[in-house]
Amino acid sequence: MDARGPAGGMPRRAFLAATLGGLAVTLAACTDGGPTPTPTPTRTPAPSPTPSAGGVPAPEAFLRSRWSRDPFTRGAFSFEAVGSTPELRRALAEPIADRLVIAGEGTSSDAPGTVHGAYAEGVRAARTIADLADEGDRIAVIGAGIAGLAAARTLADAGHDVVVVEAGTSLGGRLRTVEDDAFGGPVVLGSVFASDGAELRPVLAEAGVATRPFTPNVQARTPDGVVAEPSPAGWEAIAIAQEWAAGNSADVSLTNALIRSGAVPISGEPGADGLSPRDWLVNAISTGVEPTTGAAPTRVSAKRFDADMVWRPTSRVVSGWSALIDRLADGLAIAGSSVVTTITVGDDGVGLRLDTGESLRMHRVIVTASVGVLKTDTITFDPPLPLLHQRAIGVLGMGASDVVWLAFDEPFWRADAAGATPTDGTSGDANVFTLVGATPTVAAWLDVGVDPRRPVLLGILAAEHARRLAELDDDDALAEVLASLEPFAPR
Numbered sequence: 001m002d003a004r005g006p007a008g009g010m011p012r013r014a015f016l017a018a019t020l021g022g023l024a025v026t027l028a029a030c031t032d033g034g035p036t037p038t039p040t041p042t043r044t045p046a047p048s049p050t051p052s053a054g055g056v057p058a059p060e061a062f063l064r065s066r067w068s069r070d071p072f073t074r075g076a077f078s079f080e081a082v083g084s085t086p087e088l089r090r091a092l093a094e095p096i097a098d099r100l101v102i103a104g105e106g107t108s109s110d111a112p113g114t115v116h117g118a119y120a121e122g123v124r125a126a127r128t129i130a131d132l133a134d135e136g137d138r139i140a141v142i143g144a145g146i147a148g149l150a151a152a153r154t155l156a157d158a159g160h161d162v163v164v165v166e167a168g169t170s171l172g173g174r175l176r177t178v179e180d181d182a183f184g185g186p187v188v189l190g191s192v193f194a195s196d197g198a199e200l201r202p203v204l205a206e207a208g209v210a211t212r213p214f215t216p217n218v219q220a221r222t223p224d225g226v227v228a229e230p231s232p233a234g235w236e237a238i239a240i241a242q243e244w245a246a247g248n249s250a251d252v253s254l255t256n257a258l259i260r261s262g263a264v265p266i267s268g269e270p271g272a273d274g275l276s277p278r279d280w281l282v283n284a285i286s287t288g289v290e291p292t293t294g295a296a297p298t299r300v301s302a303k304r305f306d307a308d309m310v311w312r313p314t315s316r317v318v319s320g321w322s323a324l325i326d327r328l329a330d331g332l333a334i335a336g337s338s339v340v341t342t343i344t345v346g347d348d349g350v351g352l353r354l355d356t357g358e359s360l361r362m363h364r365v366i367v368t369a370s371v372g373v374l375k376t377d378t379i380t381f382d383p384p385l386p387l388l389h390q391r392a393i394g395v396l397g398m399g400a401s402d403v404v405w406l407a408f409d410e411p412f413w414r415a416d417a418a419g420a421t422p423t424d425g426t427s428g429d430a431n432v433f434t435l436v437g438a439t440p441t442v443a444a445w446l447d448v449g450v451d452p453r454r455p456v457l458l459g460i461l462a463a464e465h466a467r468r469l470a471e472l473d474d475d476d477a478l479a480e481v482l483a484s485l486e487p488f489a490p491r
């Protein structure tokens with residue numbers, strides 16, 4: 001089933017119902033038959049009947065995202081690839097010919113790759129465009145993710161004539177949330193965390209988005225299921241590499257810095273517990289660097305990687321994002337299933353061409369397509385974007401990450417499986433499970449059940465593992481993720 005469909009279509013909003021051509025935009029109240037469904041990479045499969053390889057029980061339900069296959073996101077979030085700087089993100093946010101502004105998590109120089117960074121950038125772009133706009137200007141916002149909706153809301157509230165053009169059939173972009181009773185609540189297929197951000201916090205509260213503190217309490221187990229005594233060896237090697245990189249004028253990849261700083265080769269000699277410093281470096285990379293950036297260390301900037309972002313205390317969105325998305329979108333004119341293919345910036349306005357062949361003539365435009373989409377030829381800019389914008393798009397990375405939700409009968413991974421309730425981490429019980437001593441397919445498993453009667457695990461896939469599993473069909477992907485749960489199975 002299409003996970004873009006169930007929660008989230010586009011109820012209660014206005015759609016572009018008739019011709020989009022020329023200056024006359026006809027708006028009509030939404031009906032369910034409004035947008036036509038587009039092919040989607042995310043599905044809600046029934047669990048395979050006998051997927052368990054060993055001691056892992058068959059799950060009651062399985063849901064996953066496949067962001068790298070989504071033609072309108074092309075990945076999960078931008079990351080600091082080699083050569084990335086905050087200046088590049090600021091350059092990408094610069095207005096073009098006073099008519100076009102790019103916004104989204106990718107243009108955030110202080111909180112890239114985050115929900116609150118995207119929200120703040122949407123508001124920023126709206127203010128920039130509002131300053132440039134003349135009385136009565138028509139403004140288009142491309143993309144109905146949080147940045148686009150924040151921009152459109154800000155403009156509409158200030159009395160501007162604004163229309164949102166969205167390629168997909170639902171709102172929220174990478175905050176996609178679906179309802180599924182098997183999980184006992186809403187299932188978020190993008191960001192499950194509401195990263196702190198002063199600007200976003202009151203908006204979440206007003207919309208009634210429920211969050212819970214999440215203090216990661218990470219446990220590493222060996223492939224044999226033995227709980228390992230944590231070692232700092234991996235993060236120490238990364239710190240040596242980053243210290244070396246800070247003193248080097250040119251940026252290099254984390255892998256390169258590990259080698260050139262002498263942090264590797266690192267001992268592969270097993271200690272009494274059978275684990276070597278090399279095992280802990282692999283653990284730090286695959287369960288820390290990769291899920292944080294969505295990329296392999298061969299691509300991540302050694303200067304800019306921020307180890308403080310790894311498994312830090314945060315808030316988890318337990319109600320899903322729909323209330324926020326609905327509130328931002330309420331009353332806006334939104335055209336769904338409308339892919340913008342060409343943006344022509346002229347002296348007297350901006351022309352938008354859609355994949356349907358229709359055209360829109362606007363005065364100003366805000367583009368919130370992800371860095372991943374901007375790297376492709378999904379949207380042609382005429383004239384081409386200025387060189388600094390092109391450079392930013394070329395240098396910034398687009399990381400791959402996916403979530404896998406599994407609901408079980410029993411919380412077999414908890415220490416006291418019989419009557420245990422989910423933990424927020426503060427009690428000292430483990431709520432993040434990782435593998436050491438082998439390279440994991442699933443970077444980490446998070447115990448995110450809210451209702452104790454419905455034990456739920458959230459798997460985080462990252463980098464090449466996310467890209468590879470996104471290409472597998474549901475049965476094969478499920479078999480792989482269950483196999484990677486084996487170390488946490490009862491024995």
Ligand SMILES: Cc1cc2nc3c(=O)[nH]c(=O)nc-3n(C[C@H](O)[C@H](O)[C@H](O)COP(=O)(O)OP(=O)(O)OC[C@H]3O[C@@H](n4cnc5c(N)ncnc54)[C@H](O)[C@@H]3O)c2cc1C
Pocket residue numbers: 065067072073075076077103104105106113114115116118142143144145146147148165166167168171172173174175189190191192193194195338339340341368369370373378379401402403
């Ligand atoms: C798996 C995953 C985990 C994450 N974890 C976290 C986390 O822990 N903490 C955190 O803060 N953030 C996290 N994020 C990132 C966060 O979700 C994003 O930064 C944020 O949602 C991006 O919002 P946006 O509006 O910039 O982009 P998007 O949500 O991508 O919105 C852009 C919209 O533009 C539309 N579009 C694209 N091209 C076109 C076109 N040609 N025509 C019309 N429409 C178009 C798209 O369909 C989309 O709806 C995570 C994301 C993912 C996927």
